[in-house]
Amino acid sequence: MKTIAILTSGGDAPGMNAAIRAVVRAGLDRGFKVMGIQRGYSGLLNGEIFEMNRHSVSDIIHKGGTILRTARCEEFKQEEVRKKAAQILKVFGIDGLVVIGGDGSFTGARLLSELGVAxxxxxxTIDNDLPYTEYTLGFDTALNTVLDAINKLRDTSTSHERISIVEVMGRNCGDIALYAGLAGGAESIIVPEKGYDMDEICKTILEGKLKGKMHNLIILAEGVGGANELAEKIEEVTNVETRATILGHIQRGGSPSAFDRVLASKMGYRAVELLAEGKTARAIGVEGTKVIDLDINEALAMPRKFDEKLYEVARVLSY
Structure with a gap:
């Protein structure tokens, strides 16, 4: 192997730049020529490919987003389009490709490997929704962003004796809501894996009010429903002023945490090691403090398990 390339695809996540930096510098250290592909698979199809050096990744480890930009590419689902992508990689002399992204990006990498691309x-992905790994890049940083917002909202919620509903990202995976809710001391955590009982939430609020509790914090994953609609229903039943805050894409941005920077560096380094060993179709993850890798087909086929124990811990500690 002489030339490797790297791209970022799908939603951006803090830590992507740190991973790019690790791949580039680890690749150069092994004598590889390293190419950057802009705008994910869309950029690959358009030939947006350029050579990178150590200077290309200077002063990026602390930056959010991705210097390679990112995009979604629905047409990549077509076999003829993927064949074109494989041919473009061949034209540029690229032997191996590192893909940073979520399950859709991994699917593209898996299909490219079937065409002979390592x-x-x-x-x-900030959602932490890949079941084969304990943590994904960006999850820890997104949690800290949400936690900072929760801390600020608690101040104003307490001052006005109101209920605050914070809507966070997580269409099918409630990890951001669960972890942030536990860390932020939320009274209620609503995730797509469990749903919610409106009567139970209102009962908890009213019982707390009788005990002298004059404010409540509810964390809602976006996949369950809208925060504004929920706020209207709760205020109607409890007669307690209720406000909704939708954090949106602020959760994707910001300087990555130390945890995400270290994890990205270790994963990027390992990716280059695997290519140097002649491996292909591998997904890198983390188990405890150890960086692991497994067949990408196996990784994508794993069923996701919701952390019932952590959810129970959060429920018990909320009272």
Whole structure:
């Protein structure tokens, strides 16, 4: 192997730049020529490919987003389009490709590997929704962003003796809501894996009010429903002023945490090691403090398990 490339695909996540930096510098250290592909698979199809050096990744480890930009590419689902992408990689002399992204990006990497391209996947998504790995790049930073917002909202919620509903990202995976809710001391955590009982939430609020509790914090994952609609229903039943805050894409941005920077560096380094060993179709993850890798087909086929124990811990400690 002489030339490797890297791209970021799908939603951006803090830590992607740190991973890019690690791949580039680890690749150069092994004598590889390293190419950057802009705008994910869309950029690959358009030939947006350029050579990178150590200077290309200077002063980026602390930056959010991705210097390579990112995009979604629905047409990549077509076999003829993927064949074109494989041919473009061949034209540029690229032997191996590192893909940073979520399950859709990994699917593209898996299909490219079937066309003879050596591919390695690094999990970059704030949702933490890839079941084969304990943590994905960006999750820890997104949690801290949400927690900072919760801390600020608690101040104003307490001052006005109101209920605050914070809507966070997580269409099918409630990890951001669960972890942030536990860390932020939320009274209620609503996730797509469990749903919610409106009567139970209102009962908890009213019982707390009788005991002298004059404010409540509810964390809602976006996949369950809208925060504004929920706020209207709760205020109607409890007669307690209720306000909704939708954090939106602020959760994707910001300087990555130390945890995400270290994890990204370790994963990027491992990706280059795997390519140097002649491996392909591997997904990199983390188990405890150890960086792991497994077949990308196996990784994508794993069923996701919701952390019932952590949810129970959060429920008990909320009272």
């Amino acid at each position: 591919t390695i996947g690094i999990p970059g």
